[in-house]
Amino acid sequence: MNRQAREHAQNFLHQGERLIAACGYELGPGVPTPPEExxxxxxxxxxxxxxxxxxxxxxxxxxxxxxxxxxxxxxxxxxxIDRMPDAVDHLGSRMMHGKSMEGGWRSTAGEFLISRAGARGSVEGVLAVTDRRWIALTDVSPLWRSTPAMKQYWEAPRAAVSALRANPKGMLQKGRVDIEFTDGSWVAVLASPAANAAPFAAAAAYHR
Structure with a gap:
């Protein structure tokens, strides 16, 4: 697993909580941007x-x-008007990379993306699973600062995620992981580095 990702996640654990796995990630191509409102x-x-x-x-x-x-x-x-080019880009990404999200903005996947956008952090983040919950972090430090300032922007109980699908068949992106939630929604992310996708998904599944 990504050692730096684990170190970041350790700082957000509750007392007595045990970290199972952590992985650097960014959103998959074609994942929609939440409406500004x-x-x-x-x-x-x-x-x-x-x-x-x-x-x-x-x-x-x-x-x-x-x-x-x-x-x-x-x-x-x-x-x-500004979002019109985004819609065209998303259509092109979907044709090239396949679907990248399922569920509306009120779904768990939608809430994940809204929380991520609201944090206004870096493109890459950290996704971690503990013996109690899932958490997601992002670096909110200003560009001139070399030391990361991590912020937790999302969390959910362990039971909220039904499965992680690493490198799903038919998809071209290396390191893709589909996060499937129990409400039927899902969102695609890319593990960073890509080689961490399968070990991260396996560790999360093994400790369910």
Whole structure:
């Protein structure tokens, strides 16, 4: 397994929790991006938070409602136009690489992707399974910082994942892992490095 991924995951374990496996990953090609209105707003920087704390509550809420682009009709229209090329790209990726997600945005797979987008982290992340749950981490450090700052953006009980399908037949991507959830939804990710896909899936299955 990826030693660095294990080290990152160890920092997020609860007391008495045991790490079973961890793997670096990124989303598979063609995995859709959640609609902007479903992604929670970014957390303000420390300086912004200090300024906001000095603003009276009613005024702060009024400012937030007026500045939130998700509540703006022009912004929503611009967002829909901006997403048109994405739809074309996703169609091309699906034709080349096959389907990469099943389930709506309210499914477990959808919640996973929304949480990931909301974290606003790096392209690569860490997926880990313990004796209690699944967790996903991402690096949220600024570009100028060389030391990773990992953040947990998603977790689910062990029982929420029904299977990991490593290197599914008929798919061209090396290191592909389909994460299948018990609600019937699933999402494709790519193990990093690709050679870790099968060992990670096997370790998770062995310790179910």
């Amino acid at each position: 479903l992604i929670p707003p970014a957390e303000p920087a420390a300086l912004n938070r200090r300024i906001e704390e000095r603003i009276p509550g009613p005024l702060r809420r009024l400012i937030a409602s007026q500045l939130d682009p998700r509540h703006s009709r022009p912004a929503a229209a611009a967002n829909s």
